[in-house]
Amino acid sequence: MPDLGKYAGAVLSSYAVSLLLLAVLAAVSIRRARRMKKELETIEKKMKNNV
Protein backbone atom coordinates (compact mmCIF):
# COMPACT_ATOMS: atom_id res chain seq x y z
CA MET A 1 0.00 0.00 0.00
CA PRO A 2 1.51 3.36 -1.00
CA ASP A 3 1.88 6.08 1.60
CA LEU A 4 -0.91 8.53 0.74
CA GLY A 5 -0.17 10.86 3.62
CA LYS A 6 -2.82 13.38 4.59
CA TYR A 7 -4.72 12.74 1.35
CA ALA A 8 -5.40 9.05 2.09
CA GLY A 9 -9.10 9.71 2.78
CA ALA A 10 -9.61 11.60 -0.49
CA VAL A 11 -7.76 9.09 -2.68
CA LEU A 12 -9.22 5.95 -1.09
CA SER A 13 -12.78 7.28 -1.09
CA SER A 14 -12.46 8.26 -4.78
CA TYR A 15 -11.37 4.75 -5.71
CA ALA A 16 -13.96 3.09 -3.45
CA VAL A 17 -16.92 5.11 -4.76
CA SER A 18 -15.88 4.84 -8.43
CA LEU A 19 -15.19 1.11 -8.35
CA LEU A 20 -18.41 0.49 -6.47
CA LEU A 21 -20.45 2.45 -9.03
CA LEU A 22 -18.79 0.61 -11.93
CA ALA A 23 -19.31 -2.78 -10.24
CA VAL A 24 -23.00 -2.05 -9.61
CA LEU A 25 -23.46 -0.89 -13.22
CA ALA A 26 -21.81 -4.04 -14.59
CA ALA A 27 -23.70 -6.35 -12.21
CA VAL A 28 -27.10 -4.79 -13.00
CA SER A 29 -26.38 -4.92 -16.76
CA ILE A 30 -25.30 -8.58 -16.69
CA ARG A 31 -28.21 -9.62 -14.46
CA ARG A 32 -30.80 -7.90 -16.67
CA ALA A 33 -29.18 -9.37 -19.81
CA ARG A 34 -29.46 -12.91 -18.42
CA ARG A 35 -33.02 -12.40 -17.18
CA MET A 36 -34.20 -10.92 -20.48
CA LYS A 37 -32.61 -13.71 -22.52
CA LYS A 38 -34.30 -16.35 -20.37
CA GLU A 39 -37.71 -14.63 -20.41
CA LEU A 40 -37.62 -14.17 -24.19
CA GLU A 41 -36.72 -17.81 -24.73
CA THR A 42 -39.64 -18.86 -22.53
CA ILE A 43 -42.11 -16.66 -24.42
CA GLU A 44 -40.81 -17.76 -27.83
CA LYS A 45 -41.10 -21.40 -26.82
CA LYS A 46 -44.61 -20.83 -25.51
CA MET A 47 -45.71 -19.09 -28.71
CA LYS A 48 -44.19 -21.84 -30.87
CA ASN A 49 -46.17 -24.45 -28.91
CA ASN A 50 -49.39 -22.45 -29.35
CA VAL A 51 -49.05 -22.35 -33.16
Added chain:
Amino acid sequence: MNFNALWAYANPRKFIETADKVLPALSVLAALCMGVGLVWGFFFTPDDYRQGATVKIIYLHVPSALMAINIWLMMLVTSLVWIVRRHHVSALAARAAAPIGMVMTLIALITGAIWGQPMWGTWWAWDPRLTSFLILFLFYLGYIALWEAIENDDTAADLTSILCLVGSVFALLSRYAVNFWNQGLHQGASILRGAALVGDTEERMSNVYAVPLFVSIAGFVLLSLALIILRTQTEIRARRMRALMARERMN
Protein backbone atom coordinates in the same frame (compact mmCIF):
# COMPACT_ATOMS: atom_id res chain seq x y z
CA MET B 1 -13.07 1.41 -45.35
CA ASN B 2 -16.55 0.36 -46.37
CA PHE B 3 -18.93 2.12 -43.97
CA ASN B 4 -21.94 0.64 -45.76
CA ALA B 5 -21.07 -2.70 -44.18
CA LEU B 6 -22.05 -1.18 -40.81
CA TRP B 7 -25.72 -1.12 -41.83
CA ALA B 8 -25.77 -4.91 -41.59
CA TYR B 9 -25.70 -4.48 -37.80
CA ALA B 10 -28.99 -2.60 -37.95
CA ASN B 11 -30.49 -6.07 -38.28
CA PRO B 12 -31.30 -7.10 -34.66
CA ARG B 13 -30.49 -10.78 -35.25
CA LYS B 14 -27.13 -9.96 -36.81
CA PHE B 15 -26.36 -7.54 -33.96
CA ILE B 16 -27.11 -10.16 -31.29
CA GLU B 17 -25.03 -12.83 -33.07
CA THR B 18 -22.05 -10.49 -33.45
CA ALA B 19 -22.37 -9.24 -29.87
CA ASP B 20 -22.24 -12.84 -28.59
CA LYS B 21 -19.01 -13.36 -30.51
CA VAL B 22 -17.17 -10.17 -29.51
CA LEU B 23 -18.33 -9.68 -25.91
CA PRO B 24 -16.10 -12.27 -24.17
CA ALA B 25 -12.86 -10.97 -25.71
CA LEU B 26 -13.90 -7.34 -25.27
CA SER B 27 -14.76 -7.87 -21.60
CA VAL B 28 -11.43 -9.57 -20.86
CA LEU B 29 -9.52 -6.79 -22.64
CA ALA B 30 -11.50 -4.10 -20.77
CA ALA B 31 -10.84 -5.73 -17.38
CA LEU B 32 -7.15 -6.13 -18.25
CA CYS B 33 -6.65 -2.51 -19.34
CA MET B 34 -8.61 -1.10 -16.41
CA GLY B 35 -6.83 -3.34 -13.94
CA VAL B 36 -3.37 -2.51 -15.28
CA GLY B 37 -4.12 1.24 -15.61
CA LEU B 38 -5.61 1.65 -12.13
CA VAL B 39 -3.12 -0.60 -10.31
CA TRP B 40 -0.22 1.11 -12.08
CA GLY B 41 -1.59 4.55 -11.34
CA PHE B 42 -2.46 3.82 -7.72
CA PHE B 43 0.53 1.75 -6.61
CA PHE B 44 3.41 2.65 -8.91
CA THR B 45 3.27 6.40 -9.59
CA PRO B 46 4.95 8.98 -7.35
CA ASP B 47 3.19 11.84 -5.56
CA ASP B 48 3.02 15.11 -7.45
CA TYR B 49 5.13 17.93 -6.00
CA ARG B 50 2.05 20.19 -5.71
CA GLN B 51 -0.95 17.85 -5.54
CA GLY B 52 0.63 15.16 -3.38
CA ALA B 53 -1.14 11.78 -3.49
CA THR B 54 -4.37 13.33 -4.85
CA VAL B 55 -2.81 13.10 -8.32
CA LYS B 56 -3.83 9.42 -8.26
CA ILE B 57 -7.48 10.49 -8.61
CA ILE B 58 -6.69 11.48 -12.21
CA TYR B 59 -6.82 7.80 -13.28
CA LEU B 60 -10.53 7.77 -12.48
CA HIS B 61 -11.54 11.37 -13.07
CA VAL B 62 -10.16 11.97 -16.57
CA PRO B 63 -11.30 8.67 -18.17
CA SER B 64 -14.79 8.92 -16.64
CA ALA B 65 -15.17 12.57 -17.72
CA LEU B 66 -14.04 11.66 -21.25
CA MET B 67 -16.56 8.83 -21.43
CA ALA B 68 -19.35 10.98 -20.00
CA ILE B 69 -19.00 13.33 -22.98
CA ASN B 70 -18.18 10.72 -25.63
CA ILE B 71 -21.09 8.45 -24.70
CA TRP B 72 -23.49 11.38 -25.13
CA LEU B 73 -21.92 12.08 -28.54
CA MET B 74 -22.33 8.41 -29.45
CA MET B 75 -26.00 8.74 -28.42
CA LEU B 76 -26.23 11.80 -30.65
CA VAL B 77 -24.97 9.82 -33.66
CA THR B 78 -27.29 6.85 -33.03
CA SER B 79 -30.23 9.22 -32.40
CA LEU B 80 -29.56 10.91 -35.74
CA VAL B 81 -29.44 7.50 -37.42
CA TRP B 82 -32.83 6.74 -35.85
CA ILE B 83 -34.31 10.05 -37.03
CA VAL B 84 -32.98 9.67 -40.57
CA ARG B 85 -33.02 5.91 -41.23
CA ARG B 86 -35.48 4.60 -38.59
CA HIS B 87 -33.27 1.69 -37.52
CA HIS B 88 -34.56 0.40 -34.19
CA VAL B 89 -31.17 -0.94 -33.12
CA SER B 90 -29.65 2.54 -33.23
CA ALA B 91 -32.40 4.02 -31.03
CA LEU B 92 -32.02 1.10 -28.62
CA ALA B 93 -28.22 1.58 -28.57
CA ALA B 94 -28.74 5.18 -27.44
CA ARG B 95 -31.17 4.00 -24.76
CA ALA B 96 -28.71 1.31 -23.63
CA ALA B 97 -25.80 3.76 -23.43
CA ALA B 98 -27.52 6.40 -21.29
CA PRO B 99 -27.17 4.72 -17.84
CA ILE B 100 -23.48 4.07 -18.58
CA GLY B 101 -22.95 7.73 -19.47
CA MET B 102 -24.86 8.77 -16.36
CA VAL B 103 -22.60 6.67 -14.11
CA MET B 104 -19.49 8.05 -15.85
CA THR B 105 -20.73 11.62 -15.31
CA LEU B 106 -21.45 10.85 -11.66
CA ILE B 107 -17.95 9.40 -11.16
CA ALA B 108 -16.41 12.48 -12.79
CA LEU B 109 -18.46 14.80 -10.55
CA ILE B 110 -17.74 12.87 -7.33
CA THR B 111 -14.02 12.37 -7.92
CA GLY B 112 -13.73 16.01 -9.01
CA ALA B 113 -15.38 17.17 -5.79
CA ILE B 114 -13.21 14.89 -3.64
CA TRP B 115 -10.08 16.20 -5.39
CA GLY B 116 -11.30 19.81 -5.28
CA GLN B 117 -11.79 19.90 -1.52
CA PRO B 118 -8.09 19.59 -0.56
CA MET B 119 -6.74 21.31 -3.71
CA TRP B 120 -9.17 24.21 -4.25
CA GLY B 121 -10.50 24.34 -0.70
CA THR B 122 -14.06 23.65 -1.86
CA TRP B 123 -16.13 20.65 -2.93
CA TRP B 124 -17.97 22.63 -5.57
CA ALA B 125 -17.73 25.90 -7.49
CA TRP B 126 -20.08 27.27 -10.14
CA ASP B 127 -17.25 27.04 -12.64
CA PRO B 128 -18.20 26.73 -16.36
CA ARG B 129 -16.90 23.18 -16.75
CA LEU B 130 -18.32 21.92 -13.46
CA THR B 131 -21.68 23.52 -14.11
CA SER B 132 -21.95 22.21 -17.66
CA PHE B 133 -21.08 18.73 -16.34
CA LEU B 134 -23.83 18.97 -13.75
CA ILE B 135 -26.28 19.98 -16.48
CA LEU B 136 -25.06 17.05 -18.60
CA PHE B 137 -25.79 14.74 -15.63
CA LEU B 138 -29.32 16.18 -15.38
CA PHE B 139 -29.78 15.61 -19.12
CA TYR B 140 -28.80 11.97 -18.67
CA LEU B 141 -31.40 11.62 -15.89
CA GLY B 142 -34.05 13.32 -18.02
CA TYR B 143 -33.21 11.17 -21.04
CA ILE B 144 -33.52 7.93 -19.03
CA ALA B 145 -36.75 9.12 -17.39
CA LEU B 146 -38.26 10.02 -20.78
CA TRP B 147 -37.63 6.52 -22.16
CA GLU B 148 -39.28 5.03 -19.06
CA ALA B 149 -42.24 7.40 -19.16
CA ILE B 150 -43.44 6.66 -22.71
CA GLU B 151 -45.02 3.32 -23.47
CA ASN B 152 -44.78 3.39 -27.27
CA ASP B 153 -41.21 2.56 -28.29
CA ASP B 154 -41.19 4.60 -31.50
CA THR B 155 -42.62 7.71 -29.85
CA ALA B 156 -40.11 7.36 -27.02
CA ALA B 157 -37.28 7.02 -29.54
CA ASP B 158 -38.46 10.14 -31.40
CA LEU B 159 -38.75 12.32 -28.29
CA THR B 160 -35.53 11.10 -26.66
CA SER B 161 -33.67 11.73 -29.92
CA ILE B 162 -34.78 15.36 -29.84
CA LEU B 163 -33.74 15.62 -26.18
CA CYS B 164 -30.38 14.13 -27.13
CA LEU B 165 -29.88 16.77 -29.82
CA VAL B 166 -30.58 19.54 -27.29
CA GLY B 167 -28.35 17.95 -24.64
CA SER B 168 -25.47 17.72 -27.11
CA VAL B 169 -24.96 21.44 -26.68
CA PHE B 170 -24.06 20.80 -23.03
CA ALA B 171 -21.95 17.74 -23.87
CA LEU B 172 -19.85 19.90 -26.21
CA LEU B 173 -19.92 22.79 -23.78
CA SER B 174 -18.58 20.60 -20.98
CA ARG B 175 -15.73 19.57 -23.29
CA TYR B 176 -14.83 23.05 -24.47
CA ALA B 177 -16.01 25.20 -21.52
CA VAL B 178 -12.42 25.66 -20.36
CA ASN B 179 -11.58 27.20 -23.73
CA PHE B 180 -14.57 29.57 -23.77
CA TRP B 181 -14.29 30.97 -20.25
CA ASN B 182 -11.05 31.58 -18.42
CA GLN B 183 -12.54 32.65 -15.11
CA GLY B 184 -13.28 29.12 -13.86
CA LEU B 185 -11.35 27.08 -11.31
CA HIS B 186 -10.96 24.08 -13.57
CA GLN B 187 -7.63 24.03 -15.40
CA GLY B 188 -7.44 23.94 -19.19
CA ALA B 189 -6.95 20.76 -21.20
CA SER B 190 -3.42 19.49 -20.69
CA ILE B 191 -3.63 15.83 -21.59
CA LEU B 192 -5.40 15.17 -24.86
CA ARG B 193 -4.06 18.29 -26.53
CA GLY B 194 -2.04 18.07 -29.71
CA ALA B 195 0.87 20.14 -28.40
CA ALA B 196 0.89 18.33 -25.06
CA LEU B 197 0.97 14.96 -26.79
CA VAL B 198 4.14 15.83 -28.68
CA GLY B 199 5.64 17.33 -25.55
CA ASP B 200 5.76 20.87 -26.82
CA THR B 201 4.28 22.84 -23.93
CA GLU B 202 5.24 23.94 -20.47
CA GLU B 203 2.21 22.21 -18.98
CA ARG B 204 2.93 18.85 -20.52
CA MET B 205 2.16 15.96 -18.20
CA SER B 206 5.11 13.76 -17.29
CA ASN B 207 5.12 10.29 -18.88
CA VAL B 208 5.27 8.82 -15.38
CA TYR B 209 1.61 9.84 -15.05
CA ALA B 210 0.57 9.97 -18.71
CA VAL B 211 1.30 6.34 -19.67
CA PRO B 212 -0.82 4.67 -16.94
CA LEU B 213 -3.47 7.33 -17.61
CA PHE B 214 -3.72 6.31 -21.27
CA VAL B 215 -3.96 2.64 -20.25
CA SER B 216 -6.74 3.56 -17.83
CA ILE B 217 -8.53 5.58 -20.54
CA ALA B 218 -8.31 2.54 -22.86
CA GLY B 219 -9.84 0.44 -20.07
CA PHE B 220 -12.76 2.86 -19.58
CA VAL B 221 -13.36 3.02 -23.36
CA LEU B 222 -13.39 -0.78 -23.68
CA LEU B 223 -15.57 -1.24 -20.59
CA SER B 224 -18.09 1.29 -21.89
CA LEU B 225 -18.09 -0.38 -25.30
CA ALA B 226 -18.64 -3.83 -23.79
CA LEU B 227 -21.47 -2.56 -21.58
CA ILE B 228 -23.12 -0.66 -24.45
CA ILE B 229 -23.07 -3.78 -26.65
CA LEU B 230 -24.40 -5.98 -23.82
CA ARG B 231 -27.14 -3.52 -22.88
CA THR B 232 -28.13 -2.95 -26.54
CA GLN B 233 -28.52 -6.71 -26.91
CA THR B 234 -30.76 -6.67 -23.81
CA GLU B 235 -32.84 -3.77 -25.15
CA ILE B 236 -33.33 -5.59 -28.48
CA ARG B 237 -34.58 -8.66 -26.61
CA ALA B 238 -36.80 -6.54 -24.35
CA ARG B 239 -38.35 -4.86 -27.39
CA ARG B 240 -39.01 -8.20 -29.08
CA MET B 241 -40.56 -9.49 -25.89
CA ARG B 242 -42.90 -6.48 -25.68
CA ALA B 243 -43.91 -7.02 -29.32
CA LEU B 244 -44.60 -10.74 -28.80
CA MET B 245 -46.63 -10.08 -25.68
CA ALA B 246 -48.67 -7.42 -27.48
CA ARG B 247 -49.32 -9.87 -30.32
CA GLU B 248 -50.39 -12.52 -27.84
CA ARG B 249 -52.79 -10.11 -26.13
CA MET B 250 -54.36 -9.23 -29.50
CA ASN B 251 -54.91 -12.92 -30.28
